[in-house]
Amino acid sequence: TGDRDELLPGVTDRAWRQVSVTSMECLGAQKCPMAEECFSELARHDAAEADVVVTNHAMLAVSAFEGLAVLPEYDVVVVDEAHELQDRVTGAVSGQLSVAMVHAAASGARKHTAITVDALNAAAANLELALAGMPNGLLPNGLNDEQLDCVDQLREACRAALSDSKGEGGQTADGGRQLARSRLMLILELCERLIVAKENREVVWFSRASTFDPQQGYGQPDDTAPVLINIAPLSVAGKLREGLFAGHTVVLTSATLAIGSAFEPAAGGLGLVGEGAPSWTGIDVGSPFDYPKQGILYVAGHLPKPGRGASPEALDELEALIRASGGGALCLFSSRRAAEEAAEAMRPRLGLSILCQGDSTMTALVKQFADEPDTCLFGTMSLWQGVDVPGGSCRLVVIDRIPFPRPDDPLMTARSRAVAQAGGNGFMAVSATHAAIRLAQGAGRLIRSTGDKGVVAVLDSRLATERYAGFLRAALPPFWPTTDRKTAFAALERLAKDGS
Numbered sequence: 001t002g003d004r005d006e007l008l009p010g011v012t013d014r015a016w017r018q019v020s021v022t023s024m025e026c027l028g029a030q031k032c033p034m035a036e037e038c039f040s041e042l043a044r045h046d047a048a049e050a051d052v053v054v055t056n057h058a059m060l061a062v063s064a065f066e067g068l069a070v071l072p073e074y075d076v077v078v079v080d081e082a083h084e085l086q087d088r089v090t091g092a093v094s095g096q097l098s099v100a101m102v103h104a105a106a107s108g109a110r111k112h113t114a115i116t117v118d119a120l121n122a123a124a125a126n127l128e129l130a131l132a133g134m135p136n137g138l139l140p141n142g143l144n145d146e147q148l149d150c151v152d153q154l155r156e157a158c159r160a161a162l163s164d165s166k167g168e169g170g171q172t173a174d175g176g177r178q179l180a181r182s183r184l185m186l187i188l189e190l191c192e193r194l195i196v197a198k199e200n201r202e203v204v205w206f207s208r209a210s211t212f213d214p215q216q217g218y219g220q221p222d223d224t225a226p227v228l229i230n231i232a233p234l235s236v237a238g239k240l241r242e243g244l245f246a247g248h249t250v251v252l253t254s255a256t257l258a259i260g261s262a263f264e265p266a267a268g269g270l271g272l273v274g275e276g277a278p279s280w281t282g283i284d285v286g287s288p289f290d291y292p293k294q295g296i297l298y299v300a301g302h303l304p305k306p307g308r309g310a311s312p313e314a315l316d317e318l319e320a321l322i323r324a325s326g327g328g329a330l331c332l333f334s335s336r337r338a339a340e341e342a343a344e345a346m347r348p349r350l351g352l353s354i355l356c357q358g359d360s361t362m363t364a365l366v367k368q369f370a371d372e373p374d375t376c377l378f379g380t381m382s383l384w385q386g387v388d389v390p391g392g393s394c395r396l397v398v399i400d401r402i403p404f405p406r407p408d409d410p411l412m413t414a415r416s417r418a419v420a421q422a423g424g425n426g427f428m429a430v431s432a433t434h435a436a437i438r439l440a441q442g443a444g445r446l447i448r449s450t451g452d453k454g455v456v457a458v459l460d461s462r463l464a465t466e467r468y469a470g471f472l473r474a475a476l477p478p479f480w481p482t483t484d485r486k487t488a489f490a491a492l493e494r495l496a497k498d499g500s
Contacts, residue, residue, distance in 0.1 A: 002039025
């Protein structure tokens with residue numbers, strides 16, 4: 001099929017790059033000599049002839065919001081895992097600009113189109129000076145005047161380079177030229193967005209790439225590293241209304257669209273609430289599972305509130321839980337670093353196989369976890385949803401902390417402020433709703449069939465003590481709740497004994 005995820009065993013990024021091209025390098029079916037064999041073009045042809053097309057959120061977003069004909073015309077859209085749609089659309093229409101991008105585009109243009117790139121390099125140098133020493137974080141008013149002048153200079157340099165690099169009409173299709181021009185076009189589009197960001201209610205912030213050391217793992221970004229300029233829409237409601245809901249019948253499905261019995265929190269982020277919103281109906285169809293009898297929700301209320309990194313008490317609790325269950329644990333963490341550090345800490349303590357996200361492809365890891373009843377799997381957000389492992393291989397789900405957005409997340413901060421300025425509760429409308437839906441997704445990994453039994457253990461005492469805890473618990477499946485350690489551990493020991 002040409003789909004990398006279907007390769008077993010998986011291949012390295014380097015190997016994949018040798019046999020694939022990015023969208024920037026694609027020449028298009030009219031020019032590419034491999035068009036008749038292209039997996040993408042063949043899939044597009046099959047989709048055009050089909051009555052039902054199954055695709056993913058990213059492809060739907062590209063089709064709906066970027067004006068690219070990657071999908072055929074359609075009348076009805078059924079969106080599964082629709083609680084993720086807002087974030088997926090936001091990701092699809094967000095952008096990032098750096099000085100390194102400009103230098104790479106200039107180098108490619110000089111190499112593949114033989115044009116003069118002095119103006120591009122000069123604009124990059126001026127932008128680098130304007131960004132020097134800028135701290136990471138949200139820019140409530142967008143770029144300052146000096147930075148905007150540099151972005152405008154870069155925009156004009158890109159326009160000139162695109163004009164100079166068009167090439168002759170009769171020239172043979174050239175992948176290098178295509179890639180060079182695509183890079184220039186991307187930078188031009190980002191410049192134009194940044195210049196009118198405030199008028200278009202887009203959020204702008206500075207960031208730096210995290211560091212990685214093979215011996216010490218991921219680290220905080222270096223303040224001397226080059227600045228990255230990020231831009232994203234404050235709200236995707238308008239884009240969803242225009243690009244998806246207008247002219248289509250849309251069915252949004254997910255086990256976690258409602259918090260308690262209310263669909264409004266999720267509907268608001270999708271553009272279905274407020275003036276001009278399309279009409280909609282919400283239906284809760286219930287569940288085939290008997291959650292109070294099949295599962296226990298154990299909140300470790302005796303643990304200290306989570307801080308940076310896992311506390312010794314939390315690691316001890318994690319070890320004790322896995323020992324009680326005899327393995328079979330899916331452990332979900334708020335960050336890749338937390339998952340890797342916990343896996344590293346648990347491996348010498350437990351005589352069990354512990355897999356960690358990044359050890360192999362996600363497909364291979366989940367298959368091994370499902371096939372080996374006592375193996376444990378540690379990972380982050382991509383494991384919080386979509387992992388379906390019925391049976392005894394998943395009898396314990398551990399969640400390290402409530403999955404609130406990072407306090408310094410610029411986009412979430414901007415959205416919270418916008419809600420507060422409109423008279424609402426920014427924390428509950430944005431951060432708590434975000435956490436509730438993801439917490440429900442994580443907890444939902446436990447019971448996947450009517451015969452499953454197990455324990456969801458949350459190592460965050462705030463789910464038992466804080467005022468917003470009731471709101472978060474309302475989003476979870478109705479497991480039998482307890483904060484009693486002995487009760488939870490006894491249940492896990494019985495499950496381990498029954499499975500042995």
